Amino acid sequence: MLAAVIEVTARTGYPGMTVEGVIARAGVSRRTFYEHFQNKEQAFLAAYDDAVGRLMKHVVDAYAEQARLGDRFRAALSGLLCFLADEPDIARVCIVEVLSAGPAARERRNAIIQTYTDLAEAEIRRHIPTYRTPALTAEMTIGGLYAVVFERVARGDTEALPDLVDDLMYVLMIRTSGA
Structure with missing residues (x-):
């Protein structure tokens, strides 16, 4: 049913x-639906949580395979954009x-964005301890990335997301240069 949602x-x-629409797509009865969910909002939240969990695992696994700050950001960014490109329905729903x-749902979305922001800030602090504005840089970086991804997904251009990795990394390097 989550996939149908x-x-x-x-x-x-x-x-x-x-x-x-959900029960028709899932091929289940209305009764089965209501045995699992109270309403459409609860079904959406369950599907969103499941999809975001899969996305986060994909990104965190890619991130954890690298040691250096730039490599970690590139791996995480590439993992995120490739996952969304491979799963355009999930991209549309989650973004x-x-x-x-x-x-x-908006609270859950905000919590995910904050998780990414906190991770970015921690990495900046760890790798560049003298950097003056790690919290602001992390907030701006994640917020900017979200805006770029949102625009592509909203217009149905998810397949182009992986092609942005190099350009987005260039912007990240400019933003953190002089640290």
């Missing part, structure tokens, strides 16, 4: 996602549709 939401948008899915 993702697929239906990606096709119709969260406002157009219905229990009827765009989450914003129209209510306060609980």
Whole structure:
């Protein structure tokens, strides 16, 4: 059912996602749906949490394989963009549709962005202890990356995301130069 929620939401948008659409796509009864979820919002949140968990694992695994700051950021960024390109429905739901899915969904989205921001800040502090503004740099970096990804996903251009890695890394290097 979670896959059906993702697929239906990606096709119709969260406002157009219905229990009827989900159960038709999943091939389950209404009763089965309500045995698992109270309503469409709860189904969306469960599907979002599952998708974000898979995404985070992919990014963290790529990140953990590297030792140097730049290599870690590149691996994490590449992992993120490749995952989203390979999973355009998940990209649409987790990046765009989450914003129209209510306060609980937006809180989850904000928590994920904060997790990435905290990770970036910790890495900057660890690798460049004298850097003057690690928190601001991390916030700006993650916020900017999210904005770039959002625009591509919103216009249906997810397949081009991996091609951005080099240019985004160039911007990161400029932002952190002189540290």
